[in-house]
Structure formats: C-alpha cells, structure tokens
Amino acid sequence: MVRLPVIVGFGGFSAAGRSSAHHAYRRTVIESLDAPARNETLLGLIAMMKLVRFDATSGRWFDEQGGAGELLDDAAVLAKYTDNALAGTLIRKLERRYFDVDATEWHKNVPLSPEGEVSFVTRERDLPEPLPASWQVTPIADEPGRVRVRITEMLEAKIDSLREMPVKAAGQLPSGYDPADHYNARFHPRALQFAIVGASDAVHSLGIDWADVVNAVKPDEIGVYASNAMSQLDENGFGGMMQQRLKGGRVSAKQCPLGLNTMPADFVNAYVLGSVGHTGAIVGACATFLYNLQAAVNDITAGRRRVAVVGNAEAPLLPEVMDGYGAMGALASDENLRKLDGLAADAEPDHRRASRPFGDNAGFTIAESTQYVILMDDALAMSLGADIHGAATDVFVNADGFKKSISAPGPGNYITMAKAVASAVDLLGAECVQKRSFIQAHGSSTPANRVTESEIFDRLAGVFGIENWPVTAVKAYVGHSLAPASADQLISTLGVFKYGFIPGIKTIARVADDVHAAHLQIPLADLDCREQCMDVAFLNSKGFGGNNATATVLSPRIVETLLKNRYGQAEFDAYVERRQGTREKVAAYDLRATRAQFDTIYKFGEGMIDEAALEISGSQIKVPGFAQPVELVVPSPYKSFLK
Known part of the structure; x- marks a missing residue:
C-alpha cells in the first residue's frame, strides 16, 4: 500500500517571527489580513521581542519600558508597539547584538621599522618559540621570571582595528528574541539553539502528545532528517575551534563535535524527541531542506517510516561568513544598493529592500532561520486525529552536468521543475495545475537568478499550457537562510493554503526588463486567491554546485478529497471528530506562544535508556x-x- 506523506505539524523561527499557527507567514501579508489575525500576530511579535510580558494574574500585559511599569490591554499594547514589531522584523540592517557592521573588528598587519631600538618587558614564559633571530633577551635581575626584549630589525605586528562592512543588511530573528533565553543553552552554538527551539515549536504545533505518537508506531518507524549547510561557525563551534591557535587560546572539548553539520539532527533526537529511530543529515547547499524532505517523503511512501521530522537550522550571521559570500560578489552591498536607487555615496540605503527577487537587484541577503515540519503517513494521521496542513508528494533532485563555474546554473533545474509539474498533472489533471497552482521561486535576488530561473518557469509554462502562473519569492521578506531556505518557502506555502494570499514581492517597484515573464504573473502586492483556491505549490531551489531541487506540495483541500476517496465518508467523518481535540490543543499552545511562553522542550539527561535493560x-x-x-x-x- 502506497502511503501519502501528509504535513501534520510545522514550527520554527525566522526574520518573520514564529512559524507555527502561520504567524511568520502572516507577518509577510500583514496588510492583507483581517484585524483579528493581524492583531494576534503583532501581539505575538511584541511579546517575543520582550517589549511587554503577559501578567497571568491580571490577564493583561505588563509594560516596563521607560518607567516603573504599567498594565495594558491588547489595544493599548498594539497602539504603543506595533511600529516596533514591524520595524524589528524581516530584513533590516544587522543589529549590534551580532556585531557592529559599521565598525567590525579585524586585525591590521602593520610592519614596524624601529628607529634605533624597540624594547619591551614581558614574562619569560610568554616568549614565542622558537625565538626570532633578531630578538635579544635579557633577564631582569630584580624581577624573577621577567625579561627585557630588544628588537633592532623590522617587526610585523597585528593591531586591533575597526572597519566598515560592505554588506550591512540581513534577515535576522525579531529584535529582542534570543533562543538561549528559553532553555539551558550553555555552550551551544547558535544554530543548535535554533534546532532546539524550532523543533520544539513544531512538536507543540502537532496538538498531540509526542508520547502518543511514539506509542502508535515502532521505534524505528520514526525518522529525523536535519542538517545545516554551513555547520556551526560561531565561537562555540568550528569558528572557535579554528581560531584558538591564532588567538593563543585552547580548543574546548565541545567545539569540534558541536560544529558538525549533522548536529541539528542529533540535538533533535537527543534533547527534543528522545528518538532511537532513523536519523539522516543530507546537505545540498541552498537545496538542503528539499534534499532532506525527499529522503523523508521516499521513506514514508515506501513504508519504511511512519513519522518524519524534517528541518534545518542555520546561523550564518557572522562577519567571516558574510566576508566569504561577499568576496564572491553574491551579497547585495550598500554601495550597489545605492547605485540601484540613485543615492549619494554617503546616503543610507534602504536595507529593508535589500532583497529584490526578479527586480533590478545586486545580490542576495543572507539570513538565519530554523524550520521544522512533521510528516506522517495518511493512515497514522487519520487514526491519531492529526490536523493535516498539506502533503508533500514528490521531491526531485538533479545535477547540472559539466560546468565551467561551480555557481553557474545548468539544465538540472529544468529537469526537477518539469518533473514536479508533470507529477502534479498526472495526479490532479492539467486544468488543476493550469488554474490553481503557483511557484515558490528560489528568487535569490541576484541578476543571474532573475534571468535563468524565470526562463525555466516561462518555458515550462508554455509547454504545460499555463498562463499567468503566479510566482512569489519569500526571500524578499526573510532573506536567504541557506539550508532552511526551502523550508521558509514551505512555511509560506502552508500559509497561502490557509489564508489565500500569495505574498507579493513588495521590495521591487517593477519586474526587471530581462526577466522572462510572458506566461508568468509576478505580483508586486499580495495576490488574493481566496476565490481561486490555490491547490498546488512548486517549491524551487537552486543551490551552488548544481544542487537543484523542486518539490510538489498539495493543499489540505486536495488532501481531504484524496482521503475521502481512499477511506470513505464515514471513516473520514470519524477522523474529523478526532481532529477537533487536536485543534483545541494547538489553539491552547498558540495562545501561550503568543504570550512568549514557548514551552521549549529540552530534555538533557532525562529518560536515558539502560542498554542492559534491552x-x-x-x-x-x-x-x-x-x-x-x-x-x-x-x-x-x-x-x-x-x-
């Protein structure tokens, strides 16, 4: 029996906020929402940004900003802090909690030519080994262990300096939110902190106790598929390990193992789920999420797995990483943003609009994100009463063949995209794909991408008879988060299925002249599809090195039709009744999370298994x-x- 991989939970955090209950999506279409949905999302952002905290005793918000504190109702909080919530989310100038982009620390090599003699005093144990030939060392008679060093030749020194970063925009988590505040994150690299809070949010979004899920399946029928592309490069991971010799410090026992790019999966298994099931950590550059999703979908379809937790956590907002992508010319620098907008050399560019997919652009905007989705086979989801948000039916991966440049595009993405569309046509018919499908483009915001990716979409639209094919690009809002980039796309897609608005690419004034769009519709404002009902989404990803992937995702409306056909109306009605309790639990968690009570799961050393008891x-x-x-x-x- 072929099993359908249905999406029953999702969660995480990005520049748009919390993903569960569609809050991150709602931030991207905030102007199009009705008042209740808009206000819920804004209140959630205000709370997670620590501008207010919920007082359970009074049932109101306690505001400590700028004074002794006062209790406010929802309306007063929204009136006071909505602007802060909007300004402190999505792409913006990198905040100083990461590092100062206007004055970033670095070492400047300074050759020192002594005029006569350079002399200094130090401890004998601090002398370099071997001693430079030009150094003359003399013990100080009345100071045991200390020596005087005389240098008469040129000395090259590294002097602490500051310089301005050429790239200053980034997709960063909401201002004031720190995942380390929500569990004991001692010595954890930032990306692994992301893995804990992101996977926890996804598990809570299920509305089903994880123990009930575990008891319903065999232990090895659960799989975790997670990784990141850049490893953990901050001080607590590989970054600290690689820098210690140059800094004159010591490598810790944690920096090497915690730096591995398999650690997001390991942390979810060990500290969130306590799983002894299958684990996988596949890496495919910017297509990493879809590579992991493909493995999960294939395992569920084949019956090897009944539950799959799929996701990524990436924390690349480091000067070294931004230097690396900047040296490739891949990032949108302030200088190039000024040129695009015709600004003076000393003017502040519009960092909010740094990412401009399919418009006149100058490079992508790097971002951090953590996103996790939970899949089940259809039979298990029905029996547990899980709330189904969609289904991932196919993920296709193809390489580019012989290449001259590792970052140049090739034919692989034509193959993945064509297969994805063809699979949807085979399942649902040509009319459904022609009238009720849309594309979540890779949309990296580089000049090359806007041409090559749009040409793929436009040519395939012509082949499959599609006109005015809607194309959106979530990177315009949250930036390019590398490994989780396609997970950001999926989170946005589930929101489209729920609310009916395809986020417009609001960071561009017009579609660039060289974009191929004869058969495409690239909206600059939110596209209202509530009457049309979007039923199919194609998630497209183009990664460095020819890591092309495209996923086919079905709406919950289509999935419910498939389930009714498979199980019959009576069994489906029984499932709907079970689902009601699940939705009530999800709503209760959403209310707590909107008050910044995320109930982060972190079970360090809890429930350890005695191997002798097997x-x-x-x-x-x-x-x-x-x-x-x-x-x-x-x-x-x-x-x-x-x-």
Missing part, C-alpha cells in the same frame, strides 16, 4: 520506554538471487 530475541528488540518493539524480521530483497 530485551533482545531473534525476532525483536524491546527498548525501555517504548510501547512497541523493534522488529528483527527484515526480509532481504536479494533472496531471489539464490534461486
């Missing part, structure tokens, strides 16, 4: 704490070779 037989292994055993009846597909 009950092992020839047919199964019983693991303490798990209701069902791991089956050891594993039919070999190669037995036919012996016949």
Whole structure:
C-alpha cells in the first residue's frame, strides 16, 4: 500500500517571527489580513521581542519600558508597539547584538621599522618559540621570571582595528528574541539553539502528545532528517575551534563535535524527541531542506517510516561568513544598493529592500532561520486525529552536468521543475495545475537568478499550457537562510493554503526588463486567491554546485478529497471528530506562544535508556520506554538471487 506523506505539524523561527499557527507567514501579508489575525500576530511579535510580558494574574500585559511599569490591554499594547514589531522584523540592517557592521573588528598587519631600538618587558614564559633571530633577551635581575626584549630589525605586528562592512543588511530573528533565553543553552552554538527551539515549536504545533505518537508506531518507524549547510561557525563551534591557535587560546572539548553539520539532527533526537529511530543529515547547499524532505517523503511512501521530522537550522550571521559570500560578489552591498536607487555615496540605503527577487537587484541577503515540519503517513494521521496542513508528494533532485563555474546554473533545474509539474498533472489533471497552482521561486535576488530561473518557469509554462502562473519569492521578506531556505518557502506555502494570499514581492517597484515573464504573473502586492483556491505549490531551489531541487506540495483541500476517496465518508467523518481535540490543543499552545511562553522542550539527561535493560530475541528488540518493539524480521530483497 502506497502511503501519502501528509504535513501534520510545522514550527520554527525566522526574520518573520514564529512559524507555527502561520504567524511568520502572516507577518509577510500583514496588510492583507483581517484585524483579528493581524492583531494576534503583532501581539505575538511584541511579546517575543520582550517589549511587554503577559501578567497571568491580571490577564493583561505588563509594560516596563521607560518607567516603573504599567498594565495594558491588547489595544493599548498594539497602539504603543506595533511600529516596533514591524520595524524589528524581516530584513533590516544587522543589529549590534551580532556585531557592529559599521565598525567590525579585524586585525591590521602593520610592519614596524624601529628607529634605533624597540624594547619591551614581558614574562619569560610568554616568549614565542622558537625565538626570532633578531630578538635579544635579557633577564631582569630584580624581577624573577621577567625579561627585557630588544628588537633592532623590522617587526610585523597585528593591531586591533575597526572597519566598515560592505554588506550591512540581513534577515535576522525579531529584535529582542534570543533562543538561549528559553532553555539551558550553555555552550551551544547558535544554530543548535535554533534546532532546539524550532523543533520544539513544531512538536507543540502537532496538538498531540509526542508520547502518543511514539506509542502508535515502532521505534524505528520514526525518522529525523536535519542538517545545516554551513555547520556551526560561531565561537562555540568550528569558528572557535579554528581560531584558538591564532588567538593563543585552547580548543574546548565541545567545539569540534558541536560544529558538525549533522548536529541539528542529533540535538533533535537527543534533547527534543528522545528518538532511537532513523536519523539522516543530507546537505545540498541552498537545496538542503528539499534534499532532506525527499529522503523523508521516499521513506514514508515506501513504508519504511511512519513519522518524519524534517528541518534545518542555520546561523550564518557572522562577519567571516558574510566576508566569504561577499568576496564572491553574491551579497547585495550598500554601495550597489545605492547605485540601484540613485543615492549619494554617503546616503543610507534602504536595507529593508535589500532583497529584490526578479527586480533590478545586486545580490542576495543572507539570513538565519530554523524550520521544522512533521510528516506522517495518511493512515497514522487519520487514526491519531492529526490536523493535516498539506502533503508533500514528490521531491526531485538533479545535477547540472559539466560546468565551467561551480555557481553557474545548468539544465538540472529544468529537469526537477518539469518533473514536479508533470507529477502534479498526472495526479490532479492539467486544468488543476493550469488554474490553481503557483511557484515558490528560489528568487535569490541576484541578476543571474532573475534571468535563468524565470526562463525555466516561462518555458515550462508554455509547454504545460499555463498562463499567468503566479510566482512569489519569500526571500524578499526573510532573506536567504541557506539550508532552511526551502523550508521558509514551505512555511509560506502552508500559509497561502490557509489564508489565500500569495505574498507579493513588495521590495521591487517593477519586474526587471530581462526577466522572462510572458506566461508568468509576478505580483508586486499580495495576490488574493481566496476565490481561486490555490491547490498546488512548486517549491524551487537552486543551490551552488548544481544542487537543484523542486518539490510538489498539495493543499489540505486536495488532501481531504484524496482521503475521502481512499477511506470513505464515514471513516473520514470519524477522523474529523478526532481532529477537533487536536485543534483545541494547538489553539491552547498558540495562545501561550503568543504570550512568549514557548514551552521549549529540552530534555538533557532525562529518560536515558539502560542498554542492559534491552530485551533482545531473534525476532525483536524491546527498548525501555517504548510501547512497541523493534522488529528483527527484515526480509532481504536479494533472496531471489539464490534461486
């Protein structure tokens, strides 16, 4: 029996805020929402940004900003802090909590030519080994252990300096929100902090106790598919490890293991889920999320897995990483933004509009993000009463063939995109794809991308008979988060299915002249599709090195139709009744999270399994704490070779 991988939970954090309950999506279409939805999202942002805190005793908000404090109702909080919430989210100038882009620390090499003699005093134990030939060292008689050093030749010194970063815009988490505040994050690199809070948000979004999910399946029928592209490059990960010798410090015991790009999966298994099931960490540059999603979808479809947690956590807002992408000419510098807008050399560019997919642009905007989705097979979702937000039916991955440049595009993305569209046509028919599908473009905001990606879409639209094919690009709002970039696209897509607005590319004034758009519709304002009903989305990703991937995602409306056909109306009605309780639990978590009570799951050293307590037989292994055993009846597909 082929199983349908349905999306039953999603969560995380990006520059748009919290993902669960569609809050991050709602931030991107905030102007198009009705008042209740808009106000809920704004209140949630204001609380997570620590501008106010909820007082449970009074049922009001306590405001400590600029005084002794006062209690405010929702309306007063919104009146006072809405502008802060809007300004402190999405792409903006990098905040100083990361580093000062106007005065970033670096070392300047300074050759010193002594006029006569350079002399200084130091401890003998601090002398370099071997001693430079030009150094003359004399012990100080009345100061044991100290020496005087005389240098008569040129000395090259590295002097602490400051310089302005050429790139200053970034997609960063909402101002004031720090994941380390929500659990004991001691010595955790920032990306792994992201993994904990993102996966926790996704688990809570299920509305089903995780223990109930675990008890419903065999332990090895759960899989976690997660990684990141850039590893952990901050002080607590590889960055600190690689810098210690140059800094004269010591490498810690944590920096090397915590720097590995498999750690997002390991942290979710060890500290959030306590899983002994399948684990995978696939990396494919900017297509990393879709690579992991493909593995999860294939495993569920084939029956190898019944539950899959898929996601990524990336924290690249470091001067070294921005230097690296900047040296490639991949990032939108302030200088180039000024040129695009005709500003004077000393003018402040519009960092809010740094990312301009399919418009006149100058490079992408780097970002941080953590996004996780939970998939189940359709039978398990029905039996547990899970709320289904869509289905991921296919993910296609293809390379580019021989290349001259590692970052140049090639034919691989034509193949992935064509396959994705063809698979949807085969399942739902040409009319559905022609009338009720849209594209979540990679939309990196580089001049090359706007031409090459739009040409793919336009040519395939012509082949499949699609006119005015809606194309959006979430990077205009949250930037390019590298590994989770396509997860950002999926989070936005689920919001489109729920609310019916395709986010317009509001950072551009017009579509660039060299964009291929004869068959496309690239909206500059939110596109209202509530009457049209979008039922299919194509998530497209183009990663460095020919890492092309495209996913086909179905709306919950289509999924419900498929389930009714498969299980019958009576069984579907029973599922809907079970689902009501799930939705009530989701709403309760959403209310707490809107008050910045995220209930972050972090089980360090809890529920550890005694290996001696494993009950092992020839047919199964019983693991303490798990209701069902791991089956050891594993039919070999190669037995036919012996016949």
